[in-house]
Every structure is written in C-alpha cells, then in structure tokens.
Amino acid sequence: MLFRCISKKQLRSLVEMFLDSCNVIGPKHVATGLSGQAILHYVPVTSFDELDLTYETTEYSAKQWLLPFKETKSSFQFTDDDWSQSIEYDRDPRVLVGLHACDINALLKLDKVFARDFFPSPHYISRRRNTFIIGIDHEPCDGGFCRSLGSDTATRGFDLFLTDIGDRYFVAVGSDRGFRALQQVEAREITDRDTHDYLVERQRLADIVQAEVPVHDLPNLLDIEFTSQVWQRWGRKCLSCGSCAMVCPTCYCYGVTERVSMDFEQGNKQRQAYSCNLVDFAEVAGAQNFRPDRETRLKYRYYHQHRGFVEIYDEPKCVGCNRCGRTCLAGIRPEAVISDLQMDGQT
Amino acid sequence: MKALFPPFDVSLESEMLEPLDFNRRSRLKEIDRSFKAEILNVIRLTDMEKLFQVRILNADESERFAFLPGQFVMVEVPGYGEIPISISSSASRRGYLELCIRRAGVVTGALHRTRRGARIGIRGPFGTHFPMETIKGHNVLLIAGGLGLAPLRASIFAVIENRADYGNVDILYGTKSPDQLLFDYQYEEWSRIDDIDLRVIVEEPNERWFGAVGLITELLDEIDVDPQRTFAIVCGPPVMFKFVCNRLSFLGMPMQRMFVSLERRMHCGTGKCCRCNIGSTFTCVEGPVFDFWTVMNLKEAI
Numbered sequence: 001m002l003f004r005c006i007s008k009k010q011l012r013s014l015v016e017m018f019l020d021s022c023n024v025i026g027p028k029h030v031a032t033g034l035s036g037q038a039i040l041h042y043v044p045v046t047s048f049d050e051l052d053l054t055y056e057t058t059e060y061s062a063k064q065w066l067l068p069f070k071e072t073k074s075s076f077q078f079t080d081d082d083w084s085q086s087i088e089y090d091r092d093p094r095v096l097v098g099l100h101a102c103d104i105n106a107l108l109k110l111d112k113v114f115a116r117d118f119f120p121s122p123h124y125i126s127r128r129r130n131t132f133i134i135g136i137d138h139e140p141c142d143g144g145f146c147r148s149l150g151s152d153t154a155t156r157g158f159d160l161f162l163t164d165i166g167d168r169y170f171v172a173v174g175s176d177r178g179f180r181a182l183q184q185v186e187a188r189e190i191t192d193r194d195t196h197d198y199l200v201e202r203q204r205l206a207d208i209v210q211a212e213v214p215v216h217d218l219p220n221l222l223d224i225e226f227t228s229q230v231w232q233r234w235g236r237k238c239l240s241c242g243s244c245a246m247v248c249p250t251c252y253c254y255g256v257t258e259r260v261s262m263d264f265e266q267g268n269k270q271r272q273a274y275s276c277n278l279v280d281f282a283e284v285a286g287a288q289n290f291r292p293d294r295e296t297r298l299k300y301r302y303y304h305q306h307r308g309f310v311e312i313y314d315e316p317k318c319v320g321c322n323r324c325g326r327t328c329l330a331g332i333r334p335e336a337v338i339s340d341l342q343m344d345g346q347t
Numbered sequence: 348m349k350a351l352f353p354p355f356d357v358s359l360e361s362e363m364l365e366p367l368d369f370n371r372r373s374r375l376k377e378i379d380r381s382f383k384a385e386i387l388n389v390i391r392l393t394d395m396e397k398l399f400q401v402r403i404l405n406a407d408e409s410e411r412f413a414f415l416p417g418q419f420v421m422v423e424v425p426g427y428g429e430i431p432i433s434i435s436s437s438a439s440r441r442g443y444l445e446l447c448i449r450r451a452g453v454v455t456g457a458l459h460r461t462r463r464g465a466r467i468g469i470r471g472p473f474g475t476h477f478p479m480e481t482i483k484g485h486n487v488l489l490i491a492g493g494l495g496l497a498p499l500r501a502s503i504f505a506v507i508e509n510r511a512d513y514g515n516v517d518i519l520y521g522t523k524s525p526d527q528l529l530f531d532y533q534y535e536e537w538s539r540i541d542d543i544d545l546r547v548i549v550e551e552p553n554e555r556w557f558g559a560v561g562l563i564t565e566l567l568d569e570i571d572v573d574p575q576r577t578f579a580i581v582c583g584p585p586v587m588f589k590f591v592c593n594r595l596s597f598l599g600m601p602m603q604r605m606f607v608s609l610e611r612r613m614h615c616g617t618g619k620c621c622r623c624n625i626g627s628t629f630t631c632v633e634g635p636v637f638d639f640w641t642v643m644n645l646k647e648a649i
Contacts, residue, residue: 017351018351021350021351022350022351073379074379074380076425076426078425078426081464081465081466082466083383083425083466085380085381085383085425085468087377087379087380089357089358091354091355091356091357093350093352093354113618113619114619117372117373118372118373118617118618118632119372119373119378119617119618119619120373120375121378121619122357122358122363122375122376122377122378122379123379125357125375126355126356126357129355129357130354130355132351132352159352177351177352177353180351180352181351181352184351223646226646252619252621253620253621253622254614254615254619254620254621255614255620255622256428256429256614256615256620257428258425258426258427258428258429260426267425267426269379269429274620274622276621276624281622282611282612282622283612284610284611284612285430285451285452285455286451286452290611290625290647291647296647300624300626303626303627303646304621304624304627307626307627308624308626308627308628309627311627312627
C-alpha cells in the first residue's frame, strides 16, 4: 500500500474537482430525529461544505449507490406478435466520499456475490467500476460491533482512505486512479511524523471500548439452536416490516417484477430490494409458503448472515454496523439476539 | 470539465462480447438476456398441466444451448414475469425443449393461454443435474410422484437412449387420481423396452381405473432392490420423497445414491436473489438436484 499526506484544504480541492466532473455522494445532515439527533444519509451534494465528514453513522448504508433499491434489469419492446429485449447498464461516474470501514467491507462482501466467479452481474460491475470511493476513519459509533467482525479496518475496496491526524489527512492509496487523483492536488510523500501521528490515532481509536459480539461459534450454534425458544421470543416482537434489510449494508435479496406500459408497447423487468422478513418471501405458486411464521423468517435472516454466507464465502455477511438494531421498530438488536442464543445453548 | 477517473463500459468487456452461454457460469455476460424461443406445440396432458414444445429461434444460440437431465430454465413471458421450469425433454435434442407446466400462478396462467407460434424467452440452463454418467453400470430406480414426472422424464430419456449402459431399470409412478397421470401416452412405449419395468399406482381410483391402488411406497415393496448396485432418482412432493428415500435407506441403499429434485421460488436462477434459499443453500445453484444425505442435512428442506 502506498501512503500520502494531504492537508484539509487539499481534500476540499479534490472533492471540488470531482464535483466539477461527476456526481459526488456523501454523508449529509438531512433531518433531525425526535430526540434531537442528527439524521444523515449518503446523498448527492453540490458543495464540499454540505458534507459532514465527522459523522457518527448514517441511517441507510451506501449500498443503494451500488445496488439500488430499484433497478431496471431489462426492458421489452412489444410489436404485434413479437418482442425485443434491451439492457442498459448504469455507467454514470460517481464518487462516494466519507464511507466508513464497515461500509467498505460491506461492499467487498457484495463484490463476492455480484462481481466474482459465479454469474457476475454486469449491472453491479458497471456501477462498482464507475464509482470512486473515498473512505474515512471515525470514532466508533454507538452500538456498533464492527471490531468483532473484523470490519473496523478497511484494507481493500477503496480508492483512497483518509485518517484525520489533526490538521491533515493520512491517506492510504488503494488504486492507481486514486494515485492519479492525488497527483492532481499535489499530495506529498509521508514523513516519519505523519506515520507516527497516524499510528497514535489508530491506537487511540482501537482503545475506545466497543460492544463485543463473538460470532465464531455461530455457524454450528445456529444449527444446534434451530428449534430454540429464543426464536419464538424474538420472533414474537418482529413486525415483519423488512426495515433491517433495507438499512443493512450487505442485505442483497431481491424480487423481480414486470410491468407493462399503459399503451402496451413496453415492458420493464425490475429488480427490487426485498427482505426475507416479508411474509411472502418464500411463497410459491399455489400459495404454499415455506416460511409462514415470522420467527422462522427472523431466524432465517440470522441464518443467512452467520451461517449460509460463511459456508459459501468463509466470512459472515454482517459487518457489525448495528444499523438494523438502530432502525428496528420492535427493538430487535442483533447483539441481544446473538447473546441470547449463545446463553440458551449453555443453560 | 474532464473526468478525474477513466469511465468504464461493461458492455465492451471482452467476455461480454462473447456469445451468451449460461453453461460458462464464471464468465461475465448479459445474464439478464433471454434466448428468444417459439412455442412449437402445446400438448394438453391433464386439466392442469400442458406440455410446451419450444424451439430456440436463433440458430447459433440453439446450437450452443445444452443441458443435462434435472437442470431447469427460467421461462420468460415478457410483460408477465419469469419462472423456473425443469426441462422434461431429452438432453440429446439440441435447441429443442419440452416444458411440462402446471397452471398455478400469473406466468403459468399466461402460458396456458398462449398458442403455438407465441414467442417466449428462455434463460439457462441452470442448476445441478442427475448424475447419469456415474449411474452407468448400475441398476436404476426412477420414482416419481405427481408433477415429479416432469423433471424425471429427462432422465428416463437418458436411460432409454443409452439403455446398454444401465442394468435393470424400474420406473415407478404414482398420483392422487387417474386424471392426474402425466404422459400416459408414453407408458406403453417405455414398458415395452426390455428390462424396463414400469409400474403405476393411484391413491384414489375412479371407475375407469383397473391398475394398482395405493401409495407409491407399496410399489417399492413389489420389486427387488439390490441396494449395493442401485441408484435411485426420486422426484415428487417432499412428503413423498421422504417416505420413499427412508424406505430405500431401510433396504440398505446409501443416501448418497438417492437423488431428489427440490422446488422453490426463484427470481434469478444465478444464486443472487436468495428467494430459493433453504437454510443456507441455494436451490438454483447447489440444487435443484441434491443427494438425499444433503437434503437430510438441510434445515427446513422437507
């Protein structure tokens, strides 16, 4: 990894240069919550000052910019007794500024699903390759347990990664286009002083206490506790609203529906984000539902996160951002569910 | 205004320019594109099921399209939707497919209203297949219940077309009532082949039924199974294959030699949408054909 150092002013010029040529998306204060807390989203900004780079967390993850909630997979044009199919890929260049390590690690997991060996998705790859990613280190967020999942540090998956070291940023360069972008603002080589300040800052962040959620035993435990009462207890609370999957940086399940225009000349095949907690997720034709109960569906979400994904990709699908816990209307927190499950097995 | 990083056009990637072939799963390609296919014939099998004979229109695509018994395709009815359907025809006939489809939902309902000449889309083939190569040199038990004969029929063809490679072949088929028997016009042909023993049973006979009455497991008791030299392919509803496989297991057949085909909702066929997930296993990728030991280890499979 190459490292460079830039002043805060240089970061501003870099972002402004990007603003001149493409969409820049970053954390922006968009509303205030009931208890006065700031609500931030990753949204397109028009100036550097709209960005809040010291934010704690956003309600939604950044996945929507790579895997939108809705996207047209292909469209059909109808003629009298025939049709033709056309496919458009989103090729708009974008810059995502201010992603935390958890969100970058989440993208790496999505890469494994959508950009690797098995039926890679051109829709996803097109967006991913046209997105320039600038990550940033941050104070641990409330309720997050990223350290337990090894996603508090990002070593890949970004073009530039910033660590605030007082009056300047220590920058990890993750790609050659990141390297060239830094040349545009004349970033300087790092000095011993920069390295020292960086390591001290990283240690300070690492020393901040964070909730611990051990997940190493979950693949087996989830099988052993398959019929555990824990699922009924938490499942009874679940409203089956699917909010957890919408805010999750890695949940990627979807449904495909087709729509026909009013003049019957065109049809659209749309991919829409779905959630395994929604009642009809596993329903098949003939109205048979493989997971009719909410506790089964809730269990299934944990099953996919901590067992299914591990089986295929050797790591859990969770990055420990706790967005699902924060957003859940029924107060289902992953930390509590997992700990309940672990306690249940031992008593 | 110049771009700070080079634009990337996925459609110009070399793999994207190659002809579409779903069997090359690791290569980037337009996986959302369907092969256009024409319905050649619609054959009414029962009140609920029709057999659609379909031909891929483009000659190159038709030539490249190859599948193995047990695999499925995503059938696209533009404007209505896309559904997974197992292939019922012989794998040795290139570019031509037979799809046995029960009228059950929106897309199948639309299909049942179409006539010959209509153009649909086909993506695939997807999924795992019955190990017809491994089975060679052994006896085969082909067992189907109800609509299960649809996926099983491709392996029946595979056995018949390579009859000398297999030992004794038993085909057992059961349905609820005689009206529900699929492909009844073919039983005569199958049973006339040397050493192919075809037995059919129904649960609820009507006045025109003179055959066996009962559950499919009763047919199993009538035949001699050499558990060490036999493979079984079992297709049907979960309750049926569970009983059949448990019975075979009791007779001493290893579960790794029994193969079943599962069905789930699917929206992609490529291991992405997660709709067909059983516990943690993708039916579209690691299935639909599983050996019974694997099924025993899948949570919520049966």
